[in-house]
Amino acid sequence: MQMDYYIIWLIIMVICLVVEALTMGLATIWFAAGAFVAMILSLLGVPIGIQIAVFLVVSIACLIYIYPLVKNIIRPGKEKTNYEAVINKIGIVTGTIDNMKAQGQVKVNGQIWSAKAIDNIVIEEGNEVMIQEVIGVKLMVKEIQQGEE
Known part of the structure; x- marks a missing residue:
């Protein structure tokens, strides 16, 4: 029986986006991006193991590489005391x-x-x-x- 994993990825993405909207901490947005990519792969029929691997890789890559760039744009420098x-x-x-x-x-x-x-x-x-x-x-x-x- 084929399970519709795209629904699970959609739920994960929505939860991550809601948490991000509530906290504004730039922490869960990256996992929402990973869930989005995994959802697309699910719709294309890619096996769940690959979906999970891609979810983790995309999420961690975004966290490591994009977070510092976005942080500097959103919170540039610190205010001097x-x-x-x-x-x-x-x-x-x-x-x-x-x-x-x-x-x-x-x-x-x-x-x-x-x-x-x-x-x-x-x-x-x-x-x-x-x-x-x-x-x-x-x-x-x-x-x-x-x-x-």
Whole structure:
């Protein structure tokens, strides 16, 4: 008795697509593609063993080769956090930076940050500084000399 395996492949494909639609994780869509190819083979009368093998090969190949490409299109790069976004930016000293007195503030990207001078000098309010790194919640800055930018 010939079983209609294409119905099973159709059900597998639909289940995979529904799960993908609910999770949006780019995990089951590849198995839906494999089930689709296996369903076509079933309709062409290819033996079930070959259908299963093709299902696995297509699904795994899609997962390995297509997933990274699609992931980069759908989720390009990661958003920089506040501290990553300020490194190598220019800021304005809003409160004199004096490491000995543990004081200093810099405004960069519209935000006020606590700051320390990387070379241990006093940097007066109003001067421009380059953010070198972030340690904890403090910016480590270097004063920009006139014409240096």
